Amino acid sequence: MNRTVEKGKTLLIDGPASVTLTSGKAEVFGSSLQSGNRVVIREGKRLPFFIEETAALDVSSGEGAIVEETEGNTVPTSWVEAYEELQTIETKPAMALVLGTVDSGKTSFCTYLVNRLVLARKKVAILDGDLGQSDVGPPCTLAYTFVKKSISDLFQLETKNAFFVGTTSPNGAINKVIEGLKQLKKAIVNENPEFIVIDTDGWVLEEDAIYYKIRLVEELNPDIVFFIQQKEELAPIFNALEKYRKVTVDSPSATRERSTEKRRNLRELGYTKYLKNAKVTSLPLNWVKIEESEPLGLSKTFEDTREATKIYALLGMKPLHFAKLEDRISIIIGRRRWINEENVKKLEEYAKKKVVITRKGEEEGSIIALYGTDGKFRGIGTIQEIDYKRKTLKILTPVTGEISKIQIGKVRLDKNLKEIPVLNEENSGNI
Secondary structure, rough: OOOEEEOEEEEEEEOOOOEEEEEEEEEOOOOEEOOOOEEEEEOOOEEEEEEEEEEEEEEOOOOEEEEEEEEEOOOOOOHHHHHHHHHHOOOOOEEEEEEEOOOOOHHHHHHHHHHHHHHHOOOOEEHHHHHHHHOOOOOOOOEEEEEEOOOOOHOOOOOEEEOOOOOOOOOOOHHHHHHHHHHHHHHOOOOOOEEEEEEEEEOOOOOEEEEEEEHHHHHHHOOEEEEEEEOOHHHHHHHHHOOEEEEEEEEOOOOOOOHHHHHHHHHHHHHHOOOOOOOEEEEHHOEEOOOOOOOOOOOOOOOOOOHHHHHHHOEEEOOOOOEOOOOEEEEEEEOOEEEEEEHHHHHHHHHHHHHEEOOOOOOOEEEEEEEEOOOOOOEEEEEEEEEEEOOOOEEEEOOOOOOOOEEEEEEEEEEOOEOOOOOOOOOOOOO
């Protein structure tokens, strides 16, 4: 579909779609388009094409795509002022952290800041702290990269380094998220950037979320904090951060709230991107270090045969695998095996810990992170099978080369890389 749009207007496009500028001038979040440039809009994403000079665009739209024309520029003037404020910071690297609710325009604002800095020939890093809607790295990770040219979507960037959290929400993983962001910030600083832009998740309204965001700012200690809000939804966080340089910016009027399904679809595009060309490989469990905090306790072996015999007796069976973890006992049983609920309660009373029962096969599809011998994040994969008798781990991953460590997450994917229910740690019976 060919479309001509007059100067001073904005063409709003919801993906899936692609747009090619055939004549005129346009920009997306501060990134100028040249004639012949093609921009892809993912499903669940909206991009605003502001027309600087009457332009002709070739729009190819997929199922569910929306194309709208509106007057003026949908990028708020407060974004321009925020960029100018960021430029006044003399400390290097100048670090900006962005806070806002879900679908407030945080990532769009970060994209705008990064583009303006790149066009000003600054060395800039983007640190993505949004586990559930990660653009810079795989879903379930925190990630960063350096931006060398202007872009319309952070998803186009290649990951420089990542920290695996293994879940799509910081709720329940606050300490790990903060530790990961601190580690990545340190790695970025070691590469001498001039600016660091930090995107965050939209969990801000609940009491725990407010505590988390205040602590996050205090731990990362940015030079400036940008608050994207429409009313006063961020007031508790804003008021608590008294000693920080703070700037409130507007949420774009063209922002559209995404459904849970749309947000899940965006994550699934991420799984597809980072599992492209994946192959199945088998690893002996004693060849790799399994992260100790993983839910199954694969790295734990039980050497006290007397107590093991006692546990088998309480359960009324010998499981494929069991491990005493800090907060629970993990029991793995065969696909068709069954444990009496009373026996589980007896074991919990004896061990004074919660007992989590998992059937063989229920770990399949669990997302994992893989690390090389140098300790660096190499990529993600999924568990295909654990052979508890042969003590081997079969995984699907595009990562090649020697793997020294594996972390197991709490998200599971089916064979089509669609999310399925996670391992239910609250259930002391069968999952």
